[in-house]
Amino acid sequence: MVKFYSQSYTYDYPFPAVTLAYFLRYPNPYSTHVLSTDTISRHFDPDTQRLTTVRLHLKRSKLPAAVLKLLPRSILGASAGGDTQSFILEKSVVDIREGWMDTESRNLDFTGVLSVIEKQEFKRPAAPSRLEDWQGIEGATRRRESGGFFNFGSKSSNSNATKESVLTQSSTPEEKTDVVTTVTLHSHIGEKWKRATTTPSSSSEEPPEKQGFFKSWSTASIQRSIEIIGLKRARRSQPNAKEGMKVVLERMREGGLVAVLEGMRKDRERIMGAHGGVRGKGVNDDDE
Amino acid sequence: MSASLAPECNEVKERYDNCFLKWYSEKFLRGTATTDECKPLFEQYEKCLSKALKTRGIDTVLKEAREDNRENDAEHMRPARNGELYLLSN
Numbered sequence: 032m033v034k035f036y037s038q039s040y041t042y043d044y045p046f047p048a049v050t051l052a053y054f055l056r057y058p059n060p061y062s063t064h065v066l067s068t069d070t071i072s073r074h075f076d077p078d079t080q081r082l083t084t085v086r087l088h089l090k091r092s093k094l095p096a097a098v099l100k101l102l103p104r105s106i107l108g109a110s111a112g113g114d115t116q117s118f119i120l121e122k123s124v125v126d127i128r129e130g131w132m133d134t135e136s137r138n139l140d141f142t143g144v145l146s147v148i149e150k151q152e153f154k155r156p157a158a159p160s161r162l163e164d165w166q167g168i169e170g171a172t173r174r175r176e177s178g179g180f181f182n183f184g185s186k187s188s189n190s191n192a193t194k195e196s197v198l199t200q201s202s203t204p205e206e207k208t209d210v211v212t213t214v215t216l217h218s219h220i221g222e223k224w225k226r227a228t229t230t231p232s233s234s235s236e237e238p239p240e241k242q243g244f245f246k247s248w249s250t251a252s253i254q255r256s257i258e259i260i261g262l263k264r265a266r267r268s269q270p271n272a273k274e275g276m277k278v279v280l281e282r283m284r285e286g287g288l289v290a291v292l293e294g295m296r297k298d299r300e301r302i303m304g305a306h307g308g309v310r311g312k313g314v315n316d317d318d319e
Numbered sequence: 320m321s322a323s324l325a326p327e328c329n330e331v332k333e334r335y336d337n338c339f340l341k342w343y344s345e346k347f348l349r350g351t352a353t354t355d356e357c358k359p360l361f362e363q364y365e366k367c368l369s370k371a372l373k374t375r376g377i378d379t380v381l382k383e384a385r386e387d388n389r390e391n392d393a394e395h396m397r398p399a400r401n402g403e404l405y406l407l408s409n
Contacts, residue, residue, distance in 0.1 A: 047348040068321035075355040
């Protein structure tokens with residue numbers, strides 16, 4: 032059985048700013064559970080003007096008590112309290128010419144228990160000569176001697192111009208970005224074991240004690256329960272993800288890229304301070 | 320900037336991230352990018368990171384995930400925008 036969760040939303044910010052915020056969304060005050068973000072591959076195609084990025088995020092998470100009750104901790108590799116860390120693989124494609132960004136994130140750990148795939152489709156609302164408009168604004172920004180689009184790397188003299196340029200863009204009513212988020216949850220628990228029993232020659236991937244464990248349970252009902260727990264979690268974490276993006280976008284509007292980076296630095300310090308490093312335990316334990 | 324999972328790569332990651340953000344906001348978003356100007360810095364970062372991923376045994380997890388995804392994508396092929404297949408692995 033598979034469960035889905037879907038939601039549409041519109042950011043009151045122009046598409047280019049939203050794509051930039053997506054790359055800069057961690058850390059933010061709503062994502063203190065994200066410990067690290069690394070880019071593992073990136074490809075720019077000059078012909079299509081598309082950028083493809085694969086990133087790896089490490090998140091601290093707390094497994095719900097309900098899952099801990101359903102499954103032995105030995106399977107989950109979690110502490111008694113359910114504290115654990117998990118990797119998320121994220122792929123994104125930005126097409127600046129056509130004005131869309133598709134993203135896909137999936138968990139790399141516990142996929143045997145529950146695989147969660149989150150897809151997001153960001154879209155610049157359709158309008159004629161959009162790119163020309165955008166370049167027009169950019170031209171105006173340059174004429175005001177801002178020295179750069181989001182005012183990269185300059186702390187003082189250019190900040191007013193940047194503020195003005197980003198404000199100009201976002202105050203235009205049609206400068207909005209639509210996003211559709213879809214989360215797919217699929218529990219595979221017990222499936223590997225079933226496969227292993229049908230092909231006895233292949234070496235069993237699962238430790239033998241699990242077979243005894245699963246014998247006393249209906250695989251389907253465990254899968255269903257885990258998917259429902261995952262679905263509740265996905266519903267709960269979506270507003271946080273959205274608020275996190277909005278914080279980054281707000282910082283961008285107020286002070287350009289410099290303000291975003293400064294905000295990130297403070298958020299990161301707070302996270303490190305609260306957890307005492309990557310393996311630490313946090314106070315602000317939000318789920319995602 | 321976000322931290323690297325490997326603290327020893329933080330410095331080279333930050334250099335790359337800075338380069339990327341500048342290129343992305345000043346060239347890519349304007350539609351005037353012709354090449355990925357930060358590639359040399361990315362290669363340095365990648366060198367450090369792949370070593371770290373290997374040491375921590377994450378490289379095999381990643382490899383498996385990408386292979387799994389290829390299988391899943393083959394099973395549930397769906398045309399994405401512009402008729403292309405949306406694959407997680409490159």
